[in-house]
Amino acid sequence: MDRRSFVSLAAVGGGAVFVAGLPGCANLGGTDKTASANFYFVQLSDIHWGYKGPDNPDAAVTLGKAVATVNALDVQPDFIVFTGDLTHTTDDQAERRRRMTEFKRIVADLKVKDVRFMPGEHDASLDRGAAFIEHFGATHYTFNHRGVHFVVLDNVSDPGAKIGDEQLTWLAADLAKLDSAAPIVVLTHRPLFDLAPKWDWATRDGAKALEILMPFQNVTVFYGHIHQEHHHLTGHIAHHSAKSLIFPLPAPGSQEKRTPLPWDSAMPYKGLGFREVNANAQTATYGIREFAVVRA
Amino acid sequence: MSSLSRRAALQRFGAMIVAAGTTGLVAKGPRAQQQAGRIIEIEARRFRYTPNEIVVKRGEVVTLAFRALDFPHGFSLPDLNIRADLIPGQVVPVRIQPMHSGRFAFLCDNFCGEHHEEMSGTLIVET
Ligand SMILES: [Cu+2]
Numbered sequence: 023m024d025r026r027s028f029v030s031l032a033a034v035g036g037g038a039v040f041v042a043g044l045p046g047c048a049n050l051g052g053t054d055k056t057a058s059a060n061f062y063f064v065q066l067s068d069i070h071w072g073y074k075g076p077d078n079p080d081a082a083v084t085l086g087k088a089v090a091t092v093n094a095l096d097v098q099p100d101f102i103v104f105t106g107d108l109t110h111t112t113d114d115q116a117e118r119r120r121r122m123t124e125f126k127r128i129v130a131d132l133k134v135k136d137v138r139f140m141p142g143e144h145d146a147s148l149d150r151g152a153a154f155i156e157h158f159g160a161t162h163y164t165f166n167h168r169g170v171h172f173v174v175l176d177n178v179s180d181p182g183a184k185i186g187d188e189q190l191t192w193l194a195a196d197l198a199k200l201d202s203a204a205p206i207v208v209l210t211h212r213p214l215f216d217l218a219p220k221w222d223w224a225t226r227d228g229a230k231a232l233e234i235l236m237p238f239q240n241v242t243v244f245y246g247h248i249h250q251e252h253h254h255l256t257g258h259i260a261h262h263s264a265k266s267l268i269f270p271l272p273a274p275g276s277q278e279k280r281t282p283l284p285w286d287s288a289m290p291y292k293g294l295g296f297r298e299v300n301a302n303a304q305t306a307t308y309g310i311r312e313f314a315v316v317r318a
Numbered sequence: 319m320s321s322l323s324r325r326a327a328l329q330r331f332g333a334m335i336v337a338a339g340t341t342g343l344v345a346k347g348p349r350a351q352q353q354a355g356r357i358i359e360i361e362a363r364r365f366r367y368t369p370n371e372i373v374v375k376r377g378e379v380v381t382l383a384f385r386a387l388d389f390p391h392g393f394s395l396p397d398l399n400i401r402a403d404l405i406p407g408q409v410v411p412v413r414i415q416p417m418h419s420g421r422f423a424f425l426c427d428n429f430c431g432e433h434h435e436e437m438s439g440t441l442i443v444e445t
Binding site: 110111112113143147148178181182183216219220221222226278279280 | 390392394396397403421423424425427428429430431432434435436438440
């Protein structure tokens with residue numbers, strides 16, 4: 023299957039919808055149709071709370087505006103995920119904790135209370151996740167929602183961008199309990215494949231995770247880190263990165279340095295945003311709809 | 319360490335240098351493996367390599383001798399499929415023999431702080 027037939031683009035309500043999944047596979051895995059159903063969740067990523075700089079002079083209010091936009095969605099999502107870099111890194115451990123506390127206070131205003139967090143390298147790499155765990159809990163875990171198995175992978179607590187053998191063993195053991203047709207969604211911060219290694223857009227042992235996931239027929243990965251939307255297939259596994267809430271970065275490998283795209287005061291928040299993911303557990307398909315920080 | 323004794327220390331490394339490479343960009347002939355070649359000293363500190371431009375001739379055997387000052391930085395040269403951890407207090411030798419000319423980006427791939435993303439450089443291979 024080539025990428026074009028995989029990602030079909032349709033305009034719905036003014037937003038782009040990527041229908042990602044396996045067309046033609048209408049009935050997968052579970053036969054209990056009452057247990058699994060359509061639902062949607064929201065993905066926000068790369069907030070970098072605490073960042074101060076010219077690439078986002080509105081950094082102190084961008085997260086609050088995004089929270090208000092999510093709260094204004096007509097139908098509220100079943101849950102919300104933050105795929106890492108909640109805070110901008112700092113060497114000062116007290117300041118790191120202050121940033122995490124402030125971040126939590128702001129997102130506490132979300133109407134939806136089922137919120138899942140995972141770290142990015144800015145949150146976790148300098149202290150191997152210690153402050154993150156204090157504020158947000160485990161850095162890798164699983165949960166089930168309406169027939170979909172979600173796996174949160176931590177590829178940032180190791181400063182060398184490794185998942186590590188221990189977590190890989192845990193992943194394999196977790197998946198061993200599943201039917202090979204079960205719908206699986208992986209949430210993580212860095213790309214699990216080599217998107218642009220010269221920009222550190224990779225996971226050093228990501229290939230091992232993909233090898234463990236490969237026998238499963240319905241796997242989709244949602245991640246962050248690269249501050250832009252990007253869609254890619256490794257075999258039958260789809261990978262979708264999300265926009266950030268701080269500053270956009272250039273297309274993977276498109277220039278020598280990965281310098282942020284400059285802030286445009288005529289179009290504030292350009293290139294920033296969050297997404298809805300509309301899941302259909304029966305077909306293991308995921309419709310993606312992108313939103314701007316502020317509703318037009 | 320005087321520059322002379324440092325040089326001597328670096329020469330000793332020549333015999334145990336590792337260098338990596340599974341791509342056609344790096345030759346692994348027995349003769350090349352025994353040679354350290356020209357030694358280029360590189361200092362790694364947050365958030366910069368000095369020098370951050372390395373110029374070599376195509377096919378030349380070169381040993382990059384890294385000294386990390388303040389953090390276990392990384393050195394990754396993805397186009398040559400080479401990486402190393404730069405342990406502070408050690409000279410970490412990385413032998414390369416690039417077989418293709420061009421500009422190849424290298425970077426720190428161990429997250430080292432606020433400007434980690436800027437810690438990078440270029441290997442320039444001339445014909
Ligand atoms: Cu570094």
